[in-house]
Amino acid sequence: MNAVVSHDNAVAGVAGPALGDGEFQFLRAFVYRHCGIALSEQKRQLVQGRLVRRLRALRMKGFDAYCELLRTDPDSELGELASAISTNVTAFFREVHHFEALANDMLLRWLEHKRREGDRLRIWSAGCSTGEEPYSLAMVLAEALERCGRHVDAKILATDLSPAALAAAQKGVYPVERLEGVSDERRRRWFLRGEGDYEGLACVHPRLRELVTIAPLNLLHEWPMQGPFDAIFCRNVVIYFDQPTKQKLFTRFARLLPAGGPLFLGHSESMHGLSDEFELIGRTLYRKKTA
Ligand SMILES: C[S@@+](CC[C@H](N)C(=O)[O-])C[C@H]1O[C@@H](n2cnc3c(N)ncnc32)[C@H](O)[C@@H]1O
Structure with missing residues (x-):
């Protein structure tokens, strides 16, 4: 027609x-x-x-x-x-090198230092879209916590301004084809397979939901959280912003990170010429400089 x-x-x-x-x-x-x-x-x-x-x-x-x-x-x-x-395009373990850096290096070091009861570990997925990014982070975090064997108060904050994207993230149910970037082992471990009416769908494991807090937030408006965060993921979000908006945002991220705290950007994003508070330490991976 x-x-x-x-x-x-x-x-x-x-x-x-x-x-x-x-x-x-x-x-x-x-x-x-x-x-x-x-x-x-x-x-x-x-x-x-x-x-x-x-x-x-x-x-x-x-x-x-x-x-x-x-x-x-x-x-x-x-x-x-x-x-x-704009676009909500996202994927599980998108830009997988970021998750490798987190799992093989940062989490090991943080968990080594967070020894006291009640020590907090906080990661922010800013512009989380439909949830694939924070749930990928949750898999890596849950596995690291298991290996460390101690109780650590760990949480991932996942925010976005799109109500539709947040509703999907909250639901945590994905067509099986969306799990392309997830290894077989992780699929078995962290997803529940739908049956009957839910055939072809995969639901994130309750343990991952427990680790992720989903909330609406416009990055350009006031932020209710005080930080600090151990890491901030803001990937494939600032691509739409003009330079002054990016500059302000990076300054605000710096305030919520400790010295050495990592900020992950998307594959085509850069901080070049926009902030002298961060240094590049990997592929689109930055670290807040020590004063
Ligand atoms: C392309 S998706 C990226 C998702 C995920 N971070 C990734 O890299 O796969 C961009 C997301 O940023 C969100 N976004 C755009 N502008 C925003 C703003 N001002 N505040 C919060 N979220 C925003 C969009 O709603 C969208 O879900």
């Missing part, structure tokens, strides 16, 4: 209502202010195409109503808007 193309957009070839110039400028300013994403003039058609679905879901006839919603109740729609214009 052909898509229904309204008259306004028939020329541009985009299905749905037209995005007027004023509305696009409002959306650009809004997205920059709340999501740190600088949309160029060339992105107009893309934004329109992505938001048409959102308008349909909200049963709105035009972008004027959508802009009005953002003006009157920005918080209610911000996550959905950000999800629509």
Whole structure:
């Protein structure tokens, strides 16, 4: 069946209502202010195409109503808007070298030092999307804790601004094909296979859920946590941000890390020229400098 193309957009070839110039400028300013994403003039058609679905879901006839919603109740729609214009693509053990560094080096050292009862170990997955990243961290952490054999108060905080992504993370149920990066041993160990109506699905083990706390958080807004974190993962998130937004974010991350604390970025992200508080110690792996 052909898509229904309204008259306004028939020329541009985009299905749905037209995005007027004023509305696009409002959306650009809004997205920059709340999501740190600088949309160029060339992105107009893309934004329109992505938001048409959102308008349909909200049963709105035009972008004027959508802009009005953002003006009157920005918080209610911000996550959905950000999800629509960015991507939630993620995978278990994505950029596996980061997990190897964590398992074979950092966790061993931290657990060696955290000897006293009640010592805390905290990892933050900032921009956790649908949960594959924090649950991969949880597998590595659970295995390290088992090997160390002592009680350590260990937790992974997983945050994102997309409500849909967070709901999926909270559910922790994935089609088996999504487990591509997970070894057979870990699949057996850390996932429960669905049966009957759940055939083809895998559910994360309760032990992993126990280690992961999932919460909504916009990285550009206030953060309720005080830190410190032993490590921060913020991978494939800042790619959408402009330089001043990245700079501010790295400064804020530095405040929550101890000297030597690692910050993991995504494969195409860099801190080059943006912060002198960190030094590069591996592939897109940084460490907070000692003063
Ligand atoms: C491409 S995914 C990366 C997921 C995971 N970190 C990984 O590397 O596989 C980017 C995530 O960042 C989130 N995100 C983008 N801007 C954000 C912001 N300002 N605050 C919090 N999360 C944000 C998006 O909602 C999305 O889920």
